[in-house]
Amino acid sequence: MISTSLLTEFKNLLGKENVMDSESDRHAYSYDAAVLDAVIPELVLRPTNSEQLGKTVALCNENKLPMTVRGAGTNLSGGTIPTKEHGVVILTNGLNKILEINEQDLYAVVQPGVVTAKFAAEVARRGLFYPPDPGSQAVSTLGGNVSENAGGLRGLKYGVTKDYVMGVNFWNAEGEYVKSGGKTVKCVTGLNISQLMVGSEGTLGVFDEIIFKLVPPPVASKAMLAEFDDINKASETVAAIIANKIVPCTLELLDNATINYVEDFTKAGLPCDAAAILLIEVDGGHIALVEDDAEKVVEICKKNGARRVQMAKDAAEKNKLWEARRNALPALARARPTTVLEDATVPRSQIPAMIKAINDIAAKYKLQIGTFGHAGDGNLHPTILTDKRDKEEFHRVEQAVDEIFDVALSLGGTLSGEHGIGTAKSKWLEKETTKATIIYSRRLKKAVDPNYLLNPGKIIGG
Amino acid sequence: MHEDLHQLAKMLHELDDQMVACMKCGLCQSVCPVFAETMREGDVARGKIALLENLSHEMIKDAEGVQEKLNMCLLCGSCAANCPSGVKVLDIFLKARVIVNTYMGLPPAKKAIFQGLLTKPALFNTILDVASKFQGIFTKPASEVIGSSCSRINAPIIGDRHFMPLAKKPLRKLESARNTRPGKGGYRVAFFPGCVVDKVYPKVGQAVLKALTHHEIGVYMPAGQACCGIPALASGDKESFDKLVQHNLELFEKENFDYLLTPCATCTATMHEIWPLMSGNQTQSMQERIASLSAKVMDITQFMVDVLKVALPVSGSGIKVTYHDPCHLKKSMKVFEQPRALLKSNPRVQFVEMAEADRCCGCGGSFNLQHYNVSKEIGQHKRDNIVASGAQVVATACPACMMQMSDMLSQNKDQVAVKHVMELYAETL
Ligand SMILES: Cc1cc2nc3c(=O)[nH]c(=O)nc-3n(C[C@H](O)[C@H](O)[C@H](O)COP(=O)(O)OP(=O)(O)OC[C@H]3O[C@@H](n4cnc5c(N)ncnc54)[C@H](O)[C@@H]3O)c2cc1C
Ligand code: SF4
Ligand code: SF4
Numbered sequence: 055m056i057s058t059s060l061l062t063e064f065k066n067l068l069g070k071e072n073v074m075d076s077e078s079d080r081h082a083y084s085y086d087a088a089v090l091d092a093v094i095p096e097l098v099l100r101p102t103n104s105e106q107l108g109k110t111v112a113l114c115n116e117n118k119l120p121m122t123v124r125g126a127g128t129n130l131s132g133g134t135i136p137t138k139e140h141g142v143v144i145l146t147n148g149l150n151k152i153l154e155i156n157e158q159d160l161y162a163v164v165q166p167g168v169v170t171a172k173f174a175a176e177v178a179r180r181g182l183f184y185p186p187d188p189g190s191q192a193v194s195t196l197g198g199n200v201s202e203n204a205g206g207l208r209g210l211k212y213g214v215t216k217d218y219v220m221g222v223n224f225w226n227a228e229g230e231y232v233k234s235g236g237k238t239v240k241c242v243t244g245l246n247i248s249q250l251m252v253g254s255e256g257t258l259g260v261f262d263e264i265i266f267k268l269v270p271p272p273v274a275s276k277a278m279l280a281e282f283d284d285i286n287k288a289s290e291t292v293a294a295i296i297a298n299k300i301v302p303c304t305l306e307l308l309d310n311a312t313i314n315y316v317e318d319f320t321k322a323g324l325p326c327d328a329a330a331i332l333l334i335e336v337d338g339g340h341i342a343l344v345e346d347d348a349e350k351v352v353e354i355c356k357k358n359g360a361r362r363v364q365m366a367k368d369a370a371e372k373n374k375l376w377e378a379r380r381n382a383l384p385a386l387a388r389a390r391p392t393t394v395l396e397d398a399t400v401p402r403s404q405i406p407a408m409i410k411a412i413n414d415i416a417a418k419y420k421l422q423i424g425t426f427g428h429a430g431d432g433n434l435h436p437t438i439l440t441d442k443r444d445k446e447e448f449h450r451v452e453q454a455v456d457e458i459f460d461v462a463l464s465l466g467g468t469l470s471g472e473h474g475i476g477t478a479k480s481k482w483l484e485k486e487t488t489k490a491t492i493i494y495s496r497r498l499k500k501a502v503d504p505n506y507l508l509n510p511g512k513i514i515g516g
Numbered sequence: 517m518h519e520d521l522h523q524l525a526k527m528l529h530e531l532d533d534q535m536v537a538c539m540k541c542g543l544c545q546s547v548c549p550v551f552a553e554t555m556r557e558g559d560v561a562r563g564k565i566a567l568l569e570n571l572s573h574e575m576i577k578d579a580e581g582v583q584e585k586l587n588m589c590l591l592c593g594s595c596a597a598n599c600p601s602g603v604k605v606l607d608i609f610l611k612a613r614v615i616v617n618t619y620m621g622l623p624p625a626k627k628a629i630f631q632g633l634l635t636k637p638a639l640f641n642t643i644l645d646v647a648s649k650f651q652g653i654f655t656k657p658a659s660e661v662i663g664s665s666c667s668r669i670n671a672p673i674i675g676d677r678h679f680m681p682l683a684k685k686p687l688r689k690l691e692s693a694r695n696t697r698p699g700k701g702g703y704r705v706a707f708f709p710g711c712v713v714d715k716v717y718p719k720v721g722q723a724v725l726k727a728l729t730h731h732e733i734g735v736y737m738p739a740g741q742a743c744c745g746i747p748a749l750a751s752g753d754k755e756s757f758d759k760l761v762q763h764n765l766e767l768f769e770k771e772n773f774d775y776l777l778t779p780c781a782t783c784t785a786t787m788h789e790i791w792p793l794m795s796g797n798q799t800q801s802m803q804e805r806i807a808s809l810s811a812k813v814m815d816i817t818q819f820m821v822d823v824l825k826v827a828l829p830v831s832g833s834g835i836k837v838t839y840h841d842p843c844h845l846k847k848s849m850k851v852f853e854q855p856r857a858l859l860k861s862n863p864r865v866q867f868v869e870m871a872e873a874d875r876c877c878g879c880g881g882s883f884n885l886q887h888y889n890v891s892k893e894i895g896q897h898k899r900d901n902i903v904a905s906g907a908q909v910v911a912t913a914c915p916a917c918m919m920q921m922s923d924m925l926s927q928n929k930d931q932v933a934v935k936h937v938m939e940l941y942a943e944t945l
Contacts, residue, residue: 074556078581081570082558087541092566100555127557128542147555171546192546387601391536443536 056096056140060117064099067109072100072148083124083143087190088132088478089394089442095122095136095143102148104165104262111260112229114142120507123256125167125195129202130395131476133255137510144260146197153263155180160268161220161237166197166261170204183271185212188472189383197261203253205472210430211303211337212269214472215252221265222248227503237265255474256509258502272337275303276348277372280360281328285309287359288330289406292429294354295334296402300347304335305430306379309409311416312386312424312437316378319385324378325362330409332360332429333379382426383437390422390439394451398462399471402432411461412436418457419450433471459485475513483514524579527615528572531608535572538565538603544595549876550588553893558585561595561605568612583616588887590880590894591750592843606848607793610749617752687718691725693739695771699732703823706773706812707737708764708787710744710780712915720915723942724779724816730945731824736771744783747881749794758798761791765809776812777819779938781842781914782881785849788813815845817913817937821854826941827861834864837940838907840898840921841874842914855913855937862940870905872897879920892924899924902932909933911940 056075064073074080075097084092097119101107114121120137123144127134136143146167153163157180164173170191177184187206188194194204200222205214221235234247251259282288292305308316308331317324325331332355336347348365355363366372387393400408409425412434416423427434436458440451459469459482469479469486484492495514500506510516544561545551557563564585570576589609596605687709698704705728709721728735745760764787768776778784788810795806820826837859846852852874860867878884878894898921902910910921910932922934 076581077576077578078567078585079556079558081567081576082556082563082585085540085566087539089539092570126542126545145555169546190541190543193542384600384602387539387541388537391533393539393601441536 056117056119060113061097063113064097064110067113068099068101068106072102074098074100083127083145084135086124086127086132086134087130088135088476089392090132090135090478093135093138093141095141098143098145100145100148104149107144107146107149107260107262108225108229108231110144110229111225111227114144115228115505115507118505118507120510121260122509123166123197123201123260125198125201126169126190126193128190128194129198129255129474129476130397131202131255131470131474131478133202133474133476133509133512135477146195146261149262150195152176155182155268156237157182159237162266162268163237164196164264164266166195166200166264168196170194170196170199177268178271181271182268184218184266184268186215186218196264196266200252200261200264201255202474203472205428205431205433207304207306207428209428209433209472210305211301216249218267219248219252219264220267221263222251222259222261223263224251224259224261226259227505227508231262232259235265253474255476255512257499257512257514258508260508270339272303272344273339274341274344275335275337275372276344277304277333277335277366277375278348278351278355279364279375279378280332280334280355281325281362282330282332282359283328283361284359285329285409286406288332288429289403291332291355291358291360292402292405294358295351296430298350298354300336300350302334302351302430303337304333305428306333307331307405307427307429307434308333308378308382309413309425311413311422312382312426313378315385315389315424316381319388320377320381322377322381328361331378333375379426382424386424386426386437386439389424390441392440392442392448394438394440394455395473396436396438396455396458397427397433397471397473398436398458398467398469399431399433400462400465400467402430404465404467405429405432405434407465408432408434408462408467411465412458415454415457415461419454421447421450421454423454428471431471432467456482477511477515480511480513480515521574521577521579524616524619525572525574527619528568528612530615531568531611532572534604534608535565535569537601538562538599539601540566541600543600544598544605547594547598549592549594549878549894550590550890552897553890554588559588561599561603564589565603565605565608568608571616579616579620583620586613586616587883588890590843590876590878590883590891592876592880593847594843594876597847610790610794613750613752614754615752618754621752682715683718685718687714687721688739688741690718691722691737694735694737696734696736698734701728701732701734701824703775704734704736704773705819706768706771706776707735708741708744708768708776708778708783709737710778710783710915712919713779714741717915717918717936720779720918720936720939723936723939724777726942726945727820727938731826733824734773736768736773738767738770740767742767744780744786746782746786746790749786749790750881754794754797757794761795761806762802765805768809769805774812775814775819775823776809777814777816779816779913779915779936781815781845781849782916784813784815785844789848815849815851815854815913817855817858818849818851820938820941821857826858834862834866835909836868836905836907837862837865837909837911838868838870838902838905839873839937840870840877840902840910840912840917842912842917843874843876845913846874851913855911858937858941859911862944864944865940868905868907870901870907870910872901875901877917877920877924879916881916884920891920895920895924896928899928899930903928903930907932909935909940911935911937913937 149165150167188204422439551560742763745757748756
């Protein structure tokens with residue numbers, strides 16, 4: 055139990071309203087978007103400035119309270135489910151200021167609780183571009199994005215969160231301030247700690263400020279939708295587009311099952327007999343160049359066996375083409391009570407093999423699985439539709455997930471392209487890496503967090 | 517107490533099938549007006565659903581704490597409209613309020629009987645049974661509710677709020693009840709002004725009547741209309757709600773008409789969506805009667821545009837008017853083009869869109885009374901967007917939104933008038 059005197063100390067530090075210990079408040083911070091069992095924290099703290107954040111960390115450390123930092127709680131791997139014994143949740147939504155957007159030097163400094171889409175919109179208002187666009191961007195926080203190294207639809211051309219992190223200043227386990235990286239394009243001062251923080255899921259430090267790189271925005275874009283009878287042809291098309299030195303900003307794939315779920319939901323007249331559709335968007339700095347690329351993409355699609363290709367003439371048509379992709383998750387999520395959203399990722403040439411394997415696994419375990427995802431970077435989202443209340447079925451889901459990972463690894467892929475490891479996937483980590491990798495990571499963790507208080511148990515277990 | 521909670525949990529099981537659809541994605545955080553102010557997970561749909569689930573699975577003991585969170589909600593439906601999983605959030609919240617609030621409201625002795633009745637299978641059967649047995653003990657007598665039940669209006673004027681004064685004469689005193697045959701307009705409609713129009717904004721009702729008369733529409737406006745029932749239901753009082761529904765049903769069944777029109781977004785959504793939704797406890801024939809009346813309910817601006825197809829010459833000069841989307845019209849009824857069409861084709865109006873036009877104004881009926889500070893903060897955002905649009909008039913299609921916006925604009929000493937879309941339309945006739 056947390057002592058009354060410590061509770062008073064937190065209240066003095068953060069203000070009464072930012073220390074939540076009622077049963078109902080604590081229950082509201084016991085889960086995230088992963089399909090995992092909830093764990094009720096003992097205390098929820100909400101610092102509203104940097105100094106409070108540091109002192110909160112220090113106080114937790116002194117009192118040996120394991121702390122789990124929580125942004126929007128949208129991660130899909132259990133990263134914000136607190137520790138069983140005396141777990142404390144530290145919220146970052148009170149730290150939500152954009153501190154600087156520098157239009158000359160193309161960087162921005164933010165607090166960790168800034169919402170991704172709000173930041174991107176503010177950057178756009180200044181005529182610049184922050185590309186990482188995870189599907190959760192309307193609510194996800196930048197701290198969460200860095201912690202999970204979030205990707206998005208634009209990954210193929212523009213990279214993922216890590217490609218925009220120039221610096222991370224954070225509180226270490228003891229509540230001391232650590233600075234890493236900076237505001238200059240070139241910076242080799244000290245170890246490259248900022249990149250170590252990327253994807254660390256709250257296990258190595260508590261971010262206080264993040265410095266992001268910004269880029270000039272594209273001025274023109276063109277969207278196309280191509281239908282295929284054969285998923286191999288879709289995959290060859292993807293390879294051919296890239297071989298032709300065109301890098302689309304979006305290259306999304308929907309498999310036959312997903313197309314059918316979307317059509318059931320929207321009745322928009324999608325081709326239900328197509329094996330796959332590709333949504334392709336090219337963008338760039340000059341409309342003529344973009345149109346050129348778009349023409350070429352259409353040609354490549356046709357040459358590689360697309361049975362139909364549509365190109366959007368204007369914004370309204372583009373919006374229409376996106377409709378199917380936008381509705382992929384809503385359609386799948388509505389089909390059954392529980393939605394298990396995976397993100398096994400393979401080299402892009404292995405997409406047909408991966409999709410075939412997923413469909414075989416679905417048949418073997420008698421499960422409904424729809425697959426959509428980022429074809430350009432091989433990041434697929436096999437989405438298993440189930441009902442977690444049906445124990446027997448859910449057991450089959452777990453077996454299917456195991457098998458999906460096995461196949462992904464055997465195809466030279468990875469457990470997770472963007473959703474992180476958390477507790478959901480930590481048991482598979484060694485399979486993809488080596489025993490020594492786990493031991494090395496644990497040693498690193500022990501060195502910077504000797505009391506094992508920073509989101510313990512996540513990624514590397516232990 | 518423990519046994520009590522077990523019974524409460526059993527009641528909530530009825531909602532499990534709907535609640536399990538929530539995949540905890542958290543996307544509702546982006547649209548919930550209450551969460552935007554408080555930033556507390558327990559205030560957003562995901563959190564409330566998680567709390568109800570835990571109450572239902574007996575993992576939580578503090579039912580009062582859950583009830584408090586449940587009431588921290590505008591019932592605006594923004595979450596449901598935006599939910600990728602299609603969770604029927606409002607259904608869940610309304611039913612849960614009935615269960616939890618009824619239960620919490622019961623004195624200990626009554627709780628025992630309440631539990632005894634649980635052997636009956638259908639949830640609302642049970643509640644109705646209990647309710648009728650204890651009628652008058654723990655629910656308000658219906659007479660208190662009928663006719664004057666909008667708690668929002670009976671409330672004392674407190675704090676620094678700028679309440680719209682009650683009209684000197686309510687609509688029912690200004691305009692006599694009527695039952696007219698259609699002229700050239702061809703249609704015959706029933707008119708349900710709603711409590712707030714009747715008592716605070718009779719001029720809105722008069723504008724509607726003027727428009728209907730102008731278009732030679734036959735009007736059935738009976739005397740003795742009761743509240744649509746939402747204030748009672750939102751505070752968990754299903755018995756009064758049922759009485760109000762029945763009272764209105766009997767009144768409007770007396771005549772034939774094509775549509776039942778209201779100028780109040782909340783009344784429209786309640787009568788169209790919630791009446792059938794909450795009729796599960798009724799007899800088959802009663803359910804059918806409710807369904808057939810509900811199907812005729814239509815927003816007045818939708819009637820003007822979709823049915824009468826009024827088209828005025830488009831101009832674009834005149835006073836600058838912006839439009840606020842009432843949540844219950846846009847998110848529940850998907851009506852948002854029609855009121856705009858009426859404004860855009862109004863020769864005296866230059867239409868300007870405000871930012872976040874469909875962001876909730878923060879009124880939410882009794883929410884405004886229970887949580888005035890949060891309501892006011894939400895309202896302030898709306899006020900800022902209205903003022904930033906440069907409009908001289910903010911039009912909307914719900915008298916409750918009108919009250920909230922008037923309060924906010926007046927507190928800020930802004931020179932912006934608040935009008936119903938139908939008032940602006942009637943001015944052109
Ligand atoms: C519908 C949906 C769509 C999604 N789409 C995508 C997608 O396209 N691409 C993608 O990559 N992901 C996606 N995700 C997953 C998720 O949204 C991302 O991982 C996102 O980055 C999480 O942000 P958050 O603010 O919710 O972080 P949280 O879930 O709150 O936290 C995530 C991790 O970050 C840590 N953390 C948070 N803040 C800090 C801090 N200040 N210091 C240290 N550690 C911190 C937490 O401890 C936790 O381990 C999606 C999720 C959903 C529900
Ligand atoms: S958006 Fe819908 S599914 Fe997602 S958390 Fe909110 S209520 Fe649940
Ligand atoms: S109904 Fe409105 S106030 Fe209530 S949880 Fe949903 S979005 Fe929030």
